[in-house]
Amino acid sequence: xxxxxxxxNEYIVDIPGSIKLGDVIDIExxxxxxxLKELGIKFDTEPVVPEAPNDKxxxxxTKGFKFEANADAPSIGGTLSFEKANTxxxxxxxxxxxxxKIGTQNKIGEQILTMRSNHKWLNxxxxxxxxxxxxxxxxxxxxxxxxxxxxxxxxxxxxxxxLNQLIDFNIGFGSETNIGHKxxxxxxxxxxxxxxxxxxxxxxxxxxxxxxxRGESHVTNQSLSDENDFLMDF
Numbered sequence: 001x002x003x004x005x006x007x008x009n010e011y012i013v014d015i016p017g018s019i020k021l022g023d024v025i026d027i028e029x030x031x032x033x034x035x036l037k038e039l040g041i042k043f044d045t046e047p048v049v050p051e052a053p054n055d056k057x058x059x060x061x062t063k064g065f066k067f068e069a070n071a072d073a074p075s076i077g078g079t080l081s082f083e084k085a086n087t088x089x090x091x092x093x094x095x096x097x098x099x100x101k102i103g104t105q106n107k108i109g110e111q112i113l114t115m116r117s118n119h120k121w122l123n124x125x126x127x128x129x130x131x132x133x134x135x136x137x138x139x140x141x142x143x144x145x146x147x148x149x150x151x152x153x154x155x156x157x158x159x160x161x162x163l164n165q166l167i168d169f170n171i172g173f174g175s176e177t178n179i180g181h182k183x184x185x186x187x188x189x190x191x192x193x194x195x196x197x198x199x200x201x202x203x204x205x206x207x208x209x210x211x212x213x214r215g216e217s218h219v220t221n222q223s224l225s226d227e228n229d230f231l232m233d234f
Contacts, residue, residue, distance in 0.1 A: 011132065011194040012196070013088060013194050014192045014195050015183045017192045019131065019192055020128065020131075021043075021045055021098065021128055021130075021131055022035055022036040022037060022041075022043060022127065023128040024036065024039075024125050024126070024127055025125070025126050025127075025128065026122070026126075027124050027199070028124045036127065039115070041108055041111050043105075043108060044101045045098055045099065045101065046098070047097065048097035048099055048130070049097075050095045050097050050132075064083065064087055065080060065082045065083065065087060065089050066080075066081050067080050067151075067166070068081070077150075077151040077152060077166070077169065077171070078150075078151060079148050079149070079151070080140060080149050082147040082148065083145070085142050085143055085144045085145050086141070086142065086180075088140075089140045090137070090138070090139045090193070091137065091167040092134035092136065092137040092193055093135055093137070094136060095132060095133065096132075096133045096190060098131050099129055099196075100127075100129045105129060105198070108127065112200070116200065123199075123200050124199075125199060126197040126198060126199030127198055127199065129198045131192045131194075131195050131196075132193055132195070133191060134185070134190065134191065135188065135189070136167060136185055136186065137185045137193045138171050138183070138185075139184075140182045141179070141182075142179060143178055146178065147177055147178035147179055148176065148178075148179075149174070149177075149179045150174030150175045151166065151172070151173065151174070152174050153171060170184070170186060171184040
């Protein structure tokens, strides 16, 4: 599961774009184990206006990545280099976002807490609550320090291109070192490129929703939280 940060939101890269809203994913294995609808949990969806129609580059480290164009061979775009492991380069074009309605998410959390108390839900299971789609995308992630990959770009002279122009070309991949994931989606129909997960978190001291779940409605009467106190992280 490859993560990247978009502002303050954490997303997981969806390669090859098979994840759906309401999928239940085991965060220890990265596998889809259920679908909310299969569990009898209904939900509604809603669109979200993206912060920008095109994503820029993202990385999860203080020193991310750099691109050096190959001026001597315009048919070869250049080399994308990563300073550290688990760094994600992502550029997308034509972004749209869809999520499970916020009000619905709260109801889902209540149902899942009940399922957990009945031993029908595992703590490491999380729900896909938001999907980011794009009409075109290029995603590369490093699996170790000092990773790099050769990007072959189809189009006109790309000798002076930089990171922000990569999405304007059709991308092929050449030689690589320490690359974990690479993906290029030609411009066309919307395909999911990343998703957001939410799941059960432990709540500790005097968390009102926790105690309400336990039937302790008055703050002054609340006892300390214990090892059985869990809430959906919504």
